[in-house]
Amino acid sequence: MTTHRIAVIAGDGIGQEVVPAAIGCLDVVAARHGIGLDWHQLDWGSDHYRRHGRMMPVDGLDVLAGHDAIFLGAVGVPDIPDVETLWGLLIPIRRRFEQYVNLRPVRTLPGVPSPLAAAGPIDLVVVRENNEGEYSEIGGRLYRGLPEEAAVQEAVFTRHGVTRVARYAAELAAGRSGRLTSATKSNGIVHTMPFWDEVVREVLAEHPDVELRSELIDALAASLVLRPARYDVIVASNLFGDILSDLAGAVTGSIGVAPSANLNPERRHPSMFEPVHGSAPDIAGQGVANPVGQLWSGAMMLDHLGHPEAAAELVSAFESALAGGVRTRDLGGTATTAEFAAAVRGNIEEGT
Structure with missing residues (x-):
């Protein structure tokens, strides 16, 4: 045994x-x-x-x-x-x-109705980067208690960190439908998100059997509600993956049934x-x-x-x-x- x-x-x-x-x-x-x-x-x-x-x-x-x-x-x-x-x-x-991988499967379960009126079967996985990104420890508070008090929080994206989570997501997608969606916000976040996009594309070039679609996080969140069945594997940064997986769980009927690894x-x-x-x-x-x-x-x-x-x-x-x-x-x-x-x-x- x-x-x-x-x-x-x-x-x-x-x-x-x-x-x-x-x-x-x-x-x-x-x-x-x-x-x-x-x-x-x-x-x-x-x-x-x-x-x-x-x-x-x-x-x-x-x-x-x-x-x-x-x-x-x-x-x-x-x-x-x-x-x-x-x-x-x-x-x-x-x-x-x-x-470094926070794996969150989201699936329609028997007897758990979706709040969406026309939702079909939903079966997707969010692969959330789990060690860096927006949840870094770098930053601090300045001038506490004064009118000019300020808070600074640094997001940290490394080539090593993005590469390994993107590679995991690509290999997972290859064993499922061959479709991978990458969550980004490169039109508004000028340094980290274009870097994320660049590294994800480089990794996916090693996986010609996987189709990569990059979507802006705000549009992706709306699309998860309007057309959840179109998604299979989603790879996202620490913050984006956290939010998207909770949203996806709610779309299937209850965050109370959602697991993670x-x-x-x-x-x-x-x-x-x-x-x-x-x-x-x-x-x-x-x-x-x-x-x-x-x-x-x-x-x-x-x-x-x-x-x-x-x-x-x-x-x-x-x-x-x-x-x-x-x-x-x-x-x-x-x-x-x-x-x-x-x-x-x-x-x-x-x-x-």
């Missing part, structure tokens, strides 16, 4: 509910496929910050380095600034472990898997959170660890639950988190 060491950070809010629900389903599907999942629970997050002034211990990244993958729930609470919760946990993990494609370091939704403090503790985003992220983890059949079975199990009318409140149903997870486990055990 192949056994994987998985670091678990349930984190904040509904992460404390959807992570255990997903782990229960993952254990069932793993057992059916002869996979061992050795879960290591880490009580890091906002409660840890309140106790210690840090989101994770000083040696937290070293602890995570000894695992094969990281399974994350959600991060963020109303009483602690996001700059503390995100930059104290999520972003250091992404950067220390070179998780923070990948180190070379597998030199552990990758991290988390739902796109946040900690949802307004419903935390009520047992009504939708676990699909966490389940789907778990399926992506299984696939990344080399178990595509188990991953596909888990996806089929939660799709069958949705198709059978088992839905949480955000999807118009009445099922609790536990009831939905029980339906998924039942489908796995029955092989449906």
Whole structure:
């Protein structure tokens, strides 16, 4: 039996509910496929910050380095600034472990209607550059508290960074429809976006089987709403990819079902898997959170660890639950988190 060491950070809010629900389903599907999942629970997050002034211990990244993958729930609470919760946990993990691809699949799911009146089936993937771009650490505040106070934030795009994410997106597109859309804003952002376009074109010249279309981010956002079915793989910078993937998830019916993978494609370091939704403090503790985003992220983890059949079975199990009318409140149903997870486990055990 192949056994994987998985670091678990349930984190904040509904992460404390959807992570255990997903782990229960993952254990069932793993057992059916002869996979061992050795879960290591880490009580890091906002409660840890309140106790210690840090989101994770000083040696937290070293602890995570000894695992094969990281399974994350959600991060963020109303009483602690996001700059503390995100930059104290999520972003250091992404950067220390070179998780430069943030992979976000978006697909129409059974029983989850799109808010778009005429939307057909949607099946696309956003490949978001995850380590640099607009979310750099370079900048600062000047003249705090004075009338002339100013803030400076530098966007950083390197040839190495753009090349590797564009190459990943091109290889992904080659295995799908052969169509790749690059998000840009080179008509208004004078340095970084023309550079992005240039490097993406150079990489795509190595992939003559992939058709590249470059679209301005504002037009692309509108087109995702008006004609979402025309897109297959979208590659975008850190900020643009973040916004587009949330928008695309909403177009399919609920951001609550959207998964993501923070990948180190070379597998030199552990990758991290988390739902796109946040900690949802307004419903935390009520047992009504939708676990699909966490389940789907778990399926992506299984696939990344080399178990595509188990991953596909888990996806089929939660799709069958949705198709059978088992839905949480955000999807118009009445099922609790536990009831939905029980339906998924039942489908796995029955092989449906």
